[in-house]
Amino acid sequence: MFTDQNGTRYVLIEEPDLCPRCHTAVKVDVLDAHQIAFDAVRGPIAQMVYKCPTRQCGELFIATYMPEQEIRGGYTNRLILINTEPKNYKEEDIPDELQKLSPVYAEIFQQSAQAEKAGLTEIAGMGYRKALEFLVKDYVIKISPDHADKVASLQLMQVIIDYIGPESRRIRECAKRAAWLGNDETHYVRKHTDYNLQDLIRLLRLTATWISSDLQGMDYEEKLQKK
DSSP states (O other), X not given: OEEOTTSOEEEEOOOOOBOTTTOOBOOOEEEEEEEEEEETTXXXXXXXXXXXXXXXXXXXXXXXXXXXXXXXXXXXXXXXXXXXXXXXXXXXXXXXXHHHHOHHHHHHHHHHHHHHHTTOHHHHHHHHHHHHHHHHHHHHHHHOGXXXXXXXXXXXHHHHHHHSOGGGHHHHHHHHHHHHHHHHHHSSSOSOTTOOHHHHHHHHHHHHHHHHHHHHHHHHHHHOOOO
């Protein structure tokens, strides 16, 4: 229950069930409540201070609530959960062989994922596009080390076309399509309007998966010999 500055009582219809700091499913403890703004039409914007009850965490966080909107356009006396902060984003799992191949790709991918989770989708797409370029170019440099300088200076699509052959068709085709969607995230005009950021992420992950499999295969070919 929350009471605004005018004495109107509101019901909380949802409380956080996941600590944004430790990502544990919990029944949170309420410590305090404050009205941070008031809209004459909509009503109060409230923030609740919660504490994670787990022993290993125990950190405080804030949840923001706003009145629920009715179908007819008005607002009810029920407060809905909008956001919790501060967040401690879990790192994405990146295979060791990819981190070794391209540490810069791994770092850019992590930062892009954090931006996406924070709702910064307009810049997350550009980050994923940059991550793709580092992943593909570092992979090509590994398999064609004599062409490292040329690969570094070429456009990404040209690298994919010139250096990833039909024997690596899955890598080539996924990388191409990831580049198309990645370019849409960085250019004024979007060419592939039926596809969005999530499609770019899926294609980037597919490209990374196929590259990871190829690297693992190369490692076994090198280390495991017939006796």
